[in-house]
Amino acid sequence: MAKVPDVAPSSWAVGWEERPWGVDASANVATQGLSRRQRMAARGPYRAAVPATIAALPVHTAAEVTAAAEDALQEITRFDAELAQGLSHLGGDSDGELAPLSAVLLRTESASSSQIENVTTGAKDLALAALQEKTGTNATLVAANVDAMQRAADLSDELTLDSMLAVHRTLLHGADYAEPGSWRSGQVWIGANAPTPHRASFVPPHSDRVVELLQDLIDFCHRTDVPVLQHVALAHAQFETIHPFADGNGRTGRVLVHTMLHRAGVTRCLTVPVSAGLLQDTESYFRALTAYREGEIEPIIARFTEAAFAGVGNGRALVSDLQSVTHGWLDVVTARRHATVWRVLPVLAEQPAVTVPYLQRRLDVSQPAAQHAVDQLLDAEILTPTSAGRRNRVWVAQEIVEALDAFAARARRR
The missing domain is CATH 1.10.3290.10 (Fido-like domain)
Structure with a gap:
């Protein structure tokens, strides 16, 4: 039986209660490999927090x-509203808001959240993982x-x-x-x-x-x-x-x-x-x-x-980098107005590693159409292959990867 909590003076502060230790399997596992002195220090009850109930607490701040x-x-x-402008020059499947940017920022926010827990990965590996590549x-x-x-x-x-x-x-x-x-x-x-x-x-x-x-x-x-x-x-x-x-x-x-x-x-x-x-x-x-x-x-x-403030500032820098990269793409891609390659560009801003089957599914196009778009982007030096083989080849938009890695580097910088 737990003791009655020792309530802290502030209504927001946690209280504490004593709980027994050493009566279950987790306690036995936790003390394996400890010295005799360490095991002695781990005997007896421990104190666990009893958080305040906050549903009706007043919130007063300076x-x-x-x-x-x-x-x-x-x-x-303001930043959320700006996302409707970001890469609209790419067109693609936008429904009135920036087609790829919401997904780009979703990915960067997920990566940053994981990195706080020391789970770190680069933009290229994350894009490959999204394709279920090794x-x-x-x-x-x-x-x-x-x-x-x-x-x-x-x-x-x-x-x-x-x-x-x-x-x-x-x-x-x-x-x-x-x-x-x-x-x-x-x-x-x-x-x-x-x-x-x-x-x-x-x-x-x-x-x-x-x-x-x-x-x-x-x-x-x-x-x-x-x-x-x-x-x-x-x-x-x-x-x-x-x-x-x-x-x-x-x-x-x-x-x-x-x-x-x-x-x-x-x-x-x-x-x-x-x-x-x-x-x-x-x-x-x-x-x-x-x-x-x-x-x-x-x-x-x-x-x-x-x-x-810091996150929005970094996000704006990322949007600027992506705008610079994608505006450059428009200068080097030559194709008829309704060619599949134009629909691939906004996809790359969101998912900078692609395969031909992935583009087929994502854009609902034929294998020849997807392959032709990849070939055009390869000729324009927008895509590069990740390996020398022809089978199951993955193509990467390296400039996007670099922009995303730069975002992560800024986030880590004090």
Whole structure:
């Protein structure tokens, strides 16, 4: 039986409760390979967090924090509107908004979110993974994160326990250790060098509290009396504090950010690169989460404000780079007006690695038409082959890969 929580003085701060340790298989596994002294230190009860219920808590922030967050929100809205202009010169299958850019930014945001968790891949490998070509494990994981972000877009009209599970199931598909699509069934803790929760930097709530806390969080997310960016930042911090999954909490929590921005009507594309902004100073991000758990809500709001400005700035630089590349394409491609090659160009901006069968399916054209378009782009030096063989050849738009890698490099730069 857990002890009554030791409630912290601030209403936003977590409380703590003692939980028994050493009575289940996970405890035995955690202490394997430890010295006798280390095993002694890992005996007895440990303290697990009891997060505050926040559904009805008042949100009070200093005027300057509120004003900065509002400015950042306006910047997000402006950038989202700008996406309707970005690469419209390419035409393609655009439905009135920029055809490839929403997908490009979806990918870059997914990659940045994964990189915060030290899951890193280059733009070329990510594009190859999207074709299900053989790549490294990280590229496969990031490609799954892209699917999860798209799932968030599809589910943005609802925010429920089931929709959270659906996003996690997509995000961690195939990673059985993470129990995809299931709430965690055991205790987790944060701290890479902590073999047991006794010396962890943070111990989230016990698994038997997860569902009740998440329902409270969902109730908080449905409030309409909290300014949008503050609302998003606090919901994200509470989600990370609950830590409801065995793995993938950070990436799933950042999907929640985009879901809330979309639900609030701030974005249409669900792709504003907030994670890229957080990536510029992950230490500050983690410190802000710690402050939140201690009852200070302003640091996480301020960090999201900074991330919004940084991410939008980086996103604009990427759009500029892509415009420069694709305008150059129009100068070197010569073909009749309705040739298939013109429909391939916007696809390359989104998916810079292609095969002939992929283009056949994507554009619903014949094999000869797809192959002829590839040949034209090869002659124009827009595409290059990834291997010398003729069978199952993959073609890459290297200039797009370089623009995307430059975006990632800027996101990592302090």
